[in-house]
Amino acid sequence: MEVISQPITRLDNIRGNFVRLYDALKAQGFHQEAKEILTKAVEQGFFFDPMQRPVNLIEGLESMPVHNSQDFPIVEFLESHFDIIREEVIALQSEVRQQAFCDVEEPLIDAGRWQEIVFFEAGARSKKSCDLFPKTSSVLDALPLEVKEAGVIMLSMLEPQTHIVPHCGHTNGRLRVHMGILIPNDVVLRVKEEYVTWTEGQCLVIDDSYEHEVWHYGETPRIVLIVDIFHPQLSKVDKERLRTKSSSVESRVGEFMEQNHLKVIQRTAEGIRFEPNEYMGKKVARYLSQISCSMVRLSDGSMEMSSEEVPMADMVL
Structure with a gap:
C-alpha cells in the first residue's frame, strides 16, 4: 500500500499525543482513565489494539507479538556465528565493557541498569564500536545492506x-531479532500477553510495537544481540519512508535541535553545552528578566536562582 507522507505525519502526531496522555495518566495513578484513553483511540481507528501503540502505524501487515524465528533467513545466519560473538563478548574485560556500553537514554527502567553498544544505526556504522568488537563487526558487516538500514544493530545489556x-x-514496520549471548536464569520478557525468555545461541523475533516489559531477577548481566529487520510484508514505498524517517544520525540531531529550539550543541570538558536559537533565547531572557535573575538551576524538583553573573562553565547542562 502506497502511503502519502503528509497524512501519515499528521496521524503520527495524533497517535503520539494519545500515547503521551496515556503515559501521563498512568504515571499519576489514573489507570482507569488511561485505559479509557486507549479504548477511545482504538474506537476512532488510530490504533488496532490497545496493547499495540506504535506512533508510526502501517496498515495491512500481519501482526503477532512473537513470530516463528525459523521463518526468517537472518536467524540461521546469526545463530551460525553465535560462538564468535559470544567468545568476543566474554573476552572483553569487565572494566572495558563498562566503558564501551552506554546507558539507554529513554526513561524506561524503574530499577537496575540498562546499557547498549550500537554497531549500526539507520545504516551508519559505528567505527568505535566495531573496532572494539572486530570479530563481531565482521559478522555484522556481512549482513545485507537492507538489514543495516532497517533500524539498529546493537548489543543490549541488563544488569x-x-x-x-x-x-x-x-513502528510496526520493523521486527526485532534478539539472539541470546549471555543469558542467566530468571530473566523474563513479556510481549503483549506472551511470556518468553532468551536462550544462548538462539533467536527470538518479536514485534516490539506491542507493549513489552522485561524483568531480570538473575545474578549476572544479560546480554543479547539485537538486529532490526523490515517486516517481510512491508512494501518498497514503506521501506523507503521508514529509511527516510530514520535517515542519518546527523539528520536526527538536526531534528532534535529544531524541536528543542537549539542553535548550538557543544561537548566540553564540563559536559554538554546547549545554546538556544533566537526564539528560545528571547523567551528565556524575558523569563529571567521578570524574575530578576541571571541564572536558574533545577535539581530534583527544587529551583535555585541567582542574580550574579555565572561563568559559562557553570551553565553547562
Missing part, C-alpha cells in the same frame, strides 16, 4: 535486578 517498564516501539 541484575533490572526492570524495564511496559512500553511500545515506534
Whole structure:
C-alpha cells in the first residue's frame, strides 16, 4: 500500500499525543482513565489494539507479538556465528565493557541498569564500536545492506535486578531479532500477553510495537544481540519512508535541535553545552528578566536562582 507522507505525519502526531496522555495518566495513578484513553483511540481507528501503540502505524501487515524465528533467513545466519560473538563478548574485560556500553537514554527502567553498544544505526556504522568488537563487526558487516538500514544493530545489556517498564516501539514496520549471548536464569520478557525468555545461541523475533516489559531477577548481566529487520510484508514505498524517517544520525540531531529550539550543541570538558536559537533565547531572557535573575538551576524538583553573573562553565547542562 502506497502511503502519502503528509497524512501519515499528521496521524503520527495524533497517535503520539494519545500515547503521551496515556503515559501521563498512568504515571499519576489514573489507570482507569488511561485505559479509557486507549479504548477511545482504538474506537476512532488510530490504533488496532490497545496493547499495540506504535506512533508510526502501517496498515495491512500481519501482526503477532512473537513470530516463528525459523521463518526468517537472518536467524540461521546469526545463530551460525553465535560462538564468535559470544567468545568476543566474554573476552572483553569487565572494566572495558563498562566503558564501551552506554546507558539507554529513554526513561524506561524503574530499577537496575540498562546499557547498549550500537554497531549500526539507520545504516551508519559505528567505527568505535566495531573496532572494539572486530570479530563481531565482521559478522555484522556481512549482513545485507537492507538489514543495516532497517533500524539498529546493537548489543543490549541488563544488569541484575533490572526492570524495564511496559512500553511500545515506534513502528510496526520493523521486527526485532534478539539472539541470546549471555543469558542467566530468571530473566523474563513479556510481549503483549506472551511470556518468553532468551536462550544462548538462539533467536527470538518479536514485534516490539506491542507493549513489552522485561524483568531480570538473575545474578549476572544479560546480554543479547539485537538486529532490526523490515517486516517481510512491508512494501518498497514503506521501506523507503521508514529509511527516510530514520535517515542519518546527523539528520536526527538536526531534528532534535529544531524541536528543542537549539542553535548550538557543544561537548566540553564540563559536559554538554546547549545554546538556544533566537526564539528560545528571547523567551528565556524575558523569563529571567521578570524574575530578576541571571541564572536558574533545577535539581530534583527544587529551583535555585541567582542574580550574579555565572561563568559559562557553570551553565553547562
